[in-house]
Amino acid sequence: AxxxxxxxxxxxxxxxxxxxxxxxxVASAPQFSSATTAxxxxxxxxxxxxxxxxxxxxxxxxxxxxxxGLGSLLQYMLRHGESAPRPxxxxxxxxxxREMSARYASVQQMAADxxxxxxxxxxxxxxxxxxERTVRLANRNRVAxxxxxxxxxxxxxxxxxxxx
Numbered sequence: 001a002x003x004x005x006x007x008x009x010x011x012x013x014x015x016x017x018x019x020x021x022x023x024x025x026v027a028s029a030p031q032f033s034s035a036t037t038a039x040x041x042x043x044x045x046x047x048x049x050x051x052x053x054x055x056x057x058x059x060x061x062x063x064x065x066x067x068x069g070l071g072s073l074l075q076y077m078l079r080h081g082e083s084a085p086r087p088x089x090x091x092x093x094x095x096x097x098r099e100m101s102a103r104y105a106s107v108q109q110m111a112a113d114x115x116x117x118x119x120x121x122x123x124x125x126x127x128x129x130x131x132e133r134t135v136r137l138a139n140r141n142r143v144a145x146x147x148x149x150x151x152x153x154x155x156x157x158x159x160x161x162x163x164x
Contacts, residue, residue: 048072051098064103067110071095071103087117090126 042049042056050068052060075092078084084092091113097103104110113123120140122128128136138145 050100052100060100062100063106064100066107067095067104068097070107070110086132087123087126087128091117091123094125 042054044053046054048069050061050065053065053068071092071094075096078088078092091110094102094113095104095110104113109124113125116123120136122133122136
């Protein structure tokens with residue numbers, strides 16, 4: 001049977017219990033043992049846990065620890081898809097920075113940067129160059145860009161045909 005980690009509602013006991021599947025039910029009710037998690041025990045998935053969490057420095061755990069975990073998940077999703085744009089990679093890099101002070105201070109700040117990225121706005125985690133800024137603005141304002149280009153094209157045609 002497949003193993004899964006099961007915890008009770010007060011999150012003090014854990015037991016590796018087999019997952020049982022049948023055609024009529026998804027899983028049976030778990031039976032818990034008297035095994036308890038000791039204070040300071042490290043629980044988490046390696047690679048998704050913040051460095052301070054892996055080291056067991058409980059007094060340092062705060063919102064930036066959650067930011068690290070979310071950044072790790074985003075990084076995982078980006079790795080298994082198409083190549084990610086630089087601003088999105090920068091958001092991931094800032095979220096999973098080894099130093100807590102280099103990360104987003106809160107999940108809300110990270111979410112704001114992701115929202116800005118999705119809206120075509122500049123983000124705090126990435127300093128874009130003039131070419132990238134121009135492309136971003138052109139993508140956000142396609143109608144205005146199309147009108148300006150049409151005007152310039154018509155103006156050039158007018159100048160070319162007026163000389164003949």
